[in-house]
Amino acid sequence: MRKFITLEGIEGVGKTSNLHYIQGLLELSGHSCVVTREPGGTLLGEALRELLLSHSDDSMSADAELLMMFAARAEHLNKVIRPALENNQTVLCDRFTEATYAYQGGGRQLDVDKISKLEVWVQEDLRPDLTLILDAPVEVGRARAGRRSEPDRIEKEHDAFFQRVRKAYINLAERYPHRICLINASVELDAVQLQIHKKLLEYNILIG
Numbered sequence: 225m226r227k228f229i230t231l232e233g234i235e236g237v238g239k240t241s242n243l244h245y246i247q248g249l250l251e252l253s254g255h256s257c258v259v260t261r262e263p264g265g266t267l268l269g270e271a272l273r274e275l276l277l278s279h280s281d282d283s284m285s286a287d288a289e290l291l292m293m294f295a296a297r298a299e300h301l302n303k304v305i306r307p308a309l310e311n312n313q314t315v316l317c318d319r320f321t322e323a324t325y326a327y328q329g330g331g332r333q334l335d336v337d338k339i340s341k342l343e344v345w346v347q348e349d350l351r352p353d354l355t356l357i358l359d360a361p362v363e364v365g366r367a368r369a370g371r372r373s374e375p376d377r378i379e380k381e382h383d384a385f386f387q388r389v390r391k392a393y394i395n396l397a398e399r400y401p402h403r404i405c406l407i408n409a410s411v412e413l414d415a416v417q418l419q420i421h422k423k424l425l426e427y428n429i430l431i432g
């Protein structure tokens with residue numbers, strides 16, 4: 225039983241702790257898991273991540289940012305995601321193409337058709353079986369993220385940018401309800417985890 229599961233959300237919504245929680249549930253349920261992230265997951269992808277998130281080029285064009293996200297994704301799909309799925313392993317990925325629709329489409333306001341063309345080019349018909357979007361108001365996420373390390377190039381964006389990112393995520397969940405679900409991440413961690421557990425059962429990803 226192999227599945228392709230992705231986790232999404234704006235900064236500060238608890239992606240890291242919930243990723244570990246999901247991995248634990250999957251492994252208990254007998255999945256052999258490959259846990260990975262975007263941008264990243266390969267040598268080239270991690271090098272692109274460094275370029276994308278560091279402050280060395282604050283004036284990077286939105287098109288360059290979009291193409292680098294998909295360059296990293298193409299490599300990730302070829303070297304990690306597709307081989308794992310073909311090997312009957314479950315892939316749990318910290319962000320995927322829905323992040324591109326949210327950040328480059330919503331945040332940067334790039335033409336969604338461009339993203340969709342790249343999605344079809346790079347992924348063909350491969351889409352995640354389930355995408356969980358941890359959703360909370362921007363102020364809540366930013367207040368939590370603010371307590372951590374120095375913000376990266378994208379985290380440094382203003383609130384209006386993240387409002388658009390959040391809205392784009394909500395729109396994706398409305399548009400593809402059969403594979404994209406919103407999780408209310410404003411509540412306490414155990415209440416968030418309860419919602420996640422329920423979704424994984426509902427999608428027949430966990431046994432029992």
Ligand code: TMP
Nearest residue numbers: 262263293319320323324327328378379
């Ligand atoms: P994170 O995964 O550690 O939260 O950081 C990755 C950052 O990259 C985050 O700000 C979202 C951003 N990102 C995009 O803008 N587009 C994408 O397609 C992906 C995968 C991530």
